[in-house]
Amino acid sequence: MLTCKQLIESLADYLDGQLPLSRVAAFKLHLLCCDHCRSYLHNYEATIVASQEALRKEEEDTGPIEVPEDLIQAILKARQEP
């Protein structure tokens, strides 16, 4: 039987589908019996989804980023330099 520590250490591999088959059964068995690890997995997956959503919608939230005019001018000037 896996311990919580072993299960949590292999979460990323499990979600990537890279956990060896021989360990998947033990992983799932532990999850069945352990409320804490089920919660941990739920929160871990939610963290990934929430971070993706937060950054994907950054422009929607903040509106177009205002770029300092001096930066724009510096880029255009640098292009013309040999």
Next chain:
Amino acid sequence: MNPPEQGKDHASAEEQTLIVGLRAGEGAAFERLVRTQSGRMLSVARRFLVSEEDARDAVQDAFLSAFKALPTFDGRARLSTWLHRIVVNTCLMKLRSQRRHPEESIDELLPTFLSDGHQSKPTPRWGETSNEVERAETRQIIREQIAQLAESHRTILLLRDIEELDTETVAQMLDLSVAVVKVRLHRARQALRTLLDPLFGGQPPC
């Protein structure tokens, strides 16, 4: 990658005109490119680089790299997608060239275990987070918490979970082993999970 405007990979007629102008060396075309794309690029650079000065430098360097590489741009990707990749690579080069500062340990954000391998503290289960993440204020807090992560971990979280690059590619980009990338990604997610705990609260495990 998670470039802007995924799924719209064919350049519009307007973009084709812009590309023609760029290839012809028209100043107005370059100015239009910089004015329309630099905001998104600065936003991406700020995720990777804490210092505003570094982020601006990265955007400038990325544009200069892009200008040089224009003859090789084949138009299969959108300009915004192409520039997105370039600015990410430029940020990584900048991070590699910077002298490493000692980072705060993230150990205190990781779960702890008893000697028998059980979790030492119960994990309260979050409620349904999707409704909460619909709120712009929540997303802002999440972005702030990602920015709190130590650079060596944040970079890998951004490349794997946000840019959606695979582990091997990230390992190559950062000149790290696959094993180190995996460990840091896992630790970064765990640390972020802890940082988001107050936001999503906990319900008793079911």
